[in-house]
Amino acid sequence: MIALTVRNALADSTIFVHGFATKPAATNDSVAVPPGETRTIHFAAGRPGTYLYYATAGTVNYDLREREQLTGALVVDEVGAGTDDRIFVLNIWGEPKDSVTYPNALAINGKTWPYTERIMATVGDSLHWRVINGTTRNHPMHLHGFYFRVDSHGTFLRDSVYPPGAGPLVVTEDMSVAETMRMAWQPNRPGNWLFHCHITFHVIPDARLVPSAAGAHDGHAVDARRHMAGLVLGISVRPGQAWVEPVRTAPRQMHLFVNEGPRHGRAPRALAFVLQQGGAPPAVDSVEIPSSVLLLTRDEPTDITVVNRLPKRRRFTGTGSSWRAIQTALRDGGGVAARLTLPGRAPSCITPISMTSSSSRPGSTERSWCSSRATRSIRAPITCSWFVGTGRPTRRISS
Numbered sequence: 001m002i003a004l005t006v007r008n009a010l011a012d013s014t015i016f017v018h019g020f021a022t023k024p025a026a027t028n029d030s031v032a033v034p035p036g037e038t039r040t041i042h043f044a045a046g047r048p049g050t051y052l053y054y055a056t057a058g059t060v061n062y063d064l065r066e067r068e069q070l071t072g073a074l075v076v077d078e079v080g081a082g083t084d085d086r087i088f089v090l091n092i093w094g095e096p097k098d099s100v101t102y103p104n105a106l107a108i109n110g111k112t113w114p115y116t117e118r119i120m121a122t123v124g125d126s127l128h129w130r131v132i133n134g135t136t137r138n139h140p141m142h143l144h145g146f147y148f149r150v151d152s153h154g155t156f157l158r159d160s161v162y163p164p165g166a167g168p169l170v171v172t173e174d175m176s177v178a179e180t181m182r183m184a185w186q187p188n189r190p191g192n193w194l195f196h197c198h199i200t201f202h203v204i205p206d207a208r209l210v211p212s213a214a215g216a217h218d219g220h221a222v223d224a225r226r227h228m229a230g231l232v233l234g235i236s237v238r239p240g241q242a243w244v245e246p247v248r249t250a251p252r253q254m255h256l257f258v259n260e261g262p263r264h265g266r267a268p269r270a271l272a273f274v275l276q277q278g279g280a281p282p283a284v285d286s287v288e289i290p291s292s293v294l295l296l297t298r299d300e301p302t303d304i305t306v307v308n309r310l311p312k313r314r315r316f317t318g319t320g321s322s323w324r325a326i327q328t329a330l331r332d333g334g335g336v337a338a339r340l341t342l343p344g345r346a347p348s349c350i351t352p353i354s355m356t357s358s359s360s361r362p363g364s365t366e367r368s369w370c371s372s373r374a375t376r377s378i379r380a381p382i383t384c385s386w387f388v389g390t391g392r393p394t395r396r397i398s399s
Helices: none
Strands: 002-007 015-018 030-033 038-043 049-057 071-077 086-094 104-108 118-122 127-133 139-143 148-154 159-161 172-175 180-185 191-197 232-238 252-261 270-275 300-308 325-329 336-340 365-372 396-398
Touching: 002 030, 030 038, 049 127, 049 148, 049 159, 049 180, 071 086, 071 127, 172 180
Parallel strands: 071 396, 086 127, 118 232, 252 300, 336 365
Antiparallel strands: 002 038, 015 030, 015 049, 049 071, 086 104, 127 180, 139 172, 139 191, 148 159, 148 180, 191 232, 252 270, 300 365, 325 336
């Protein structure tokens, strides 16, 4: 039996506490704690699983603002179970400034990128995470470079656990409001990767509370500490003593041209990536709407050379099948090449990345180097981000 004491130190608001009940629970009961008062809640831990608890202070109109800092993880372990997993709680604070401006802070364990914790791992490690969506928004959580296995889905009431090893293997899992997830994954190659929400405006500079300076163009910055914010974790995977870089043999060659064409609809000009077909490059003014589809074959190493035919420098950001970026100097055209490589295996689906290479100069090329297990169409190249670190906050109970 657990005896949990809650003290409300607020002077002006009654708080309503949810989630402290024997699991699984049938109803969302709450305990009211008036200003300056204390309440003690008695309950048995119940069934092992990943849950959450939360409190609201006063009356919150969630159509206008978000107040999700009073949310935490509640983990019930089997007696004697390992505790080497990591716990990540998503929360948001938001307050309208005026009729058109809504400053908000999206955080993981109370911090927004680039201040979120860094995860350090070694090839072959077995990583076990618990992710708690303590917000009133959905979050499709995405892991770069690797599959992860979903072992359970839960809420503050109950947890549904898959049989051992039977959970789905995914690279993105949508988490509903107040949902929990237990996941496991194993990095099979070194590199720098991300785990993040896949809703764009949850990871861009506007996801931080303090706005960028006027004209800073943080969203286009090369520095990953500036062009991302919000629900992002950085992961650094070290090679380990037994790691051997796979040999790339007879890579497939692809050439992708950045072209500008005539007016298209209401747009004064058309811009597109055009894939070379056959021995001759496409015409300078040829475009495909939408851009050419790149069909990659699973486990086939592929080199993609991107040629910028536009009159201005361009930065290319896209999605790929678990690219790994190595920047090298490109001698012709004065640009910078991002050599994107994936030795070994990658998820057999679209795996967006969040890296940014240096801009190509007009007429220059960028060489992308990769191998893929993709079985669906993916769009082309370029991006990069580098990180380190660890840590583990918890609310843990043994049943």
